[in-house]
Amino acid sequence: KNEVEQSPQNLTAQEGEFITINCSYSVGISALHWLQQHPGGGIVSLFMLSSGKKKHGRLIATINIQEKHSSLHITASHPRDSAVYICAIGPIQGAQKLVFGQGTRLTINP
Amino acid sequence: GAVVSQHPSRVICKSGTSVKIECRSLDFQATTMFWYRQFPKQSLMLMATSNEGSKATYEQGVEKDKFLINHASLTLSTLTVTSAHPEDSSFYICSARGNHGLYYEQYFGPGTRLTVT
Numbered sequence: 202k203n204e205v206e207q208s209p210q211n212l213t214a215q216e217g218e219f220i221t222i223n224c225s226y227s228v229g230i231s232a233l234h235w236l237q238q239h240p241g242g243g244i245v246s247l248f249m250l251s252s253g254k255k256k257h258g259r260l261i262a263t264i265n266i267q268e269k270h271s272s273l274h275i276t277a278s279h280p281r282d283s284a285v286y287i288c289a290i291g292p293i294q295g296a297q298k299l300v301f302g303q304g305t306r307l308t309i310n311p
Numbered sequence: 312g313a314v315v316s317q318h319p320s321r322v323i324c325k326s327g328t329s330v331k332i333e334c335r336s337l338d339f340q341a342t343t344m345f346w347y348r349q350f351p352k353q354s355l356m357l358m359a360t361s362n363e364g365s366k367a368t369y370e371q372g373v374e375k376d377k378f379l380i381n382h383a384s385l386t387l388s389t390l391t392v393t394s395a396h397p398e399d400s401s402f403y404i405c406s407a408r409g410n411h412g413l414y415y416e417q418y419f420g421p422g423t424r425l426t427v428t
Contacts, residue, residue: 236419242349242402246315246418287354291417299345299406299417301354 204228207288207302215310220275222305224288233271234299235262236287247273247286278309314338315407317420324395324427332390332423334405339416341407344388346380349402349422361388395427 208223224233235247248255248262250271255262259278264271275282288302314337324330334344343362347355359380361367367380377399379391388407392399402424408417 232415232417234417242424243320243421244404244419245421249417291415298357298360303354 205302213308222273224271230290232291234289238285315418315420329393334388336407339409340385343408345406347404
C-alpha cells in the first residue's frame with residue numbers, strides 16, 4: 202500500500218461543477234503539498250498546509266491531521282482547470298524526501 | 312506564494328553535448344534544493360538533494376558524474392546533464408526549500424523539458 206493515496210485517479214466533469222480530490226496518507230507528517238501539472242508539463246505549487254484550510258481564488262485545500270486526510274476543492278470549475286493534481290507529503294524539517302501520490306487527472310468539459 | 316523559476320523551459324540539444332538547467336528561488340532563501348525527473352505518465356522521481364554550499368546527495372541509480380548539481384548560493388542551483396544521450400530526454404523539475412526552525416516552506420519550479428536528438 203502506498204503511503205499516499207489519491208482518489209479518484211481520473212475525474213471528468215462539466216464546466217461549473219464543484220470538484221473534490223482526496224488525498225489520504227498513512228504516516229505522520231508536518232506538511233502536505235498540492236501541485237498542479239498542466240498537459241504541457243508545467244508544475245505549479247498550489248498549496249502547502251499543515252492544518253486547517255487554505256483558499257486561493259477558486260481553490261480550497263483542507264487537511265485533517267488526525268484523520269490523515271486532505272481534500273482539494275475547485276469551485277465553479279473551468280476547462281482551464283484541466284490538469285493532473287498531485288498530493289505530496291513532507292517532513293517537519295531536514296532534507297527528507299517528499300512522498301507523492303499517483304495524481305488525479307481532471308478533465309473539465311465546456 | 313513564493314516563486315521558483317527554471318531556465319530554460321525547453322531545450323533541444325544534440326547527443327554528446329552538455330546542457331545546464333538553472334533553478335532560482337525568487338523571494339526566499341533555499342537552503343535545500345531537490346532535482347526530479349519525470350517520464351511520460353509517471354510520477355516525479357527524485358534524482359538528488361543538495362544543501363547550499365555542500366555536495367549533492369544522489370539517489371540510488373543516478374550517476375553523479377552525468378548529472379552535475381551545483382548549489383552555490385541560497386537562491387540558485389544548477390543541474391548540468393553532461394554528454395547527453397537520447398535516453399536523457401525527460402522533464403526535469405527543481406524544488407526549493409527554505410528551513411525556518413521547525414517550519415519549512417517548499418515550492419516547485421515549472422520544469423524544463425529536455426530533448427536530446
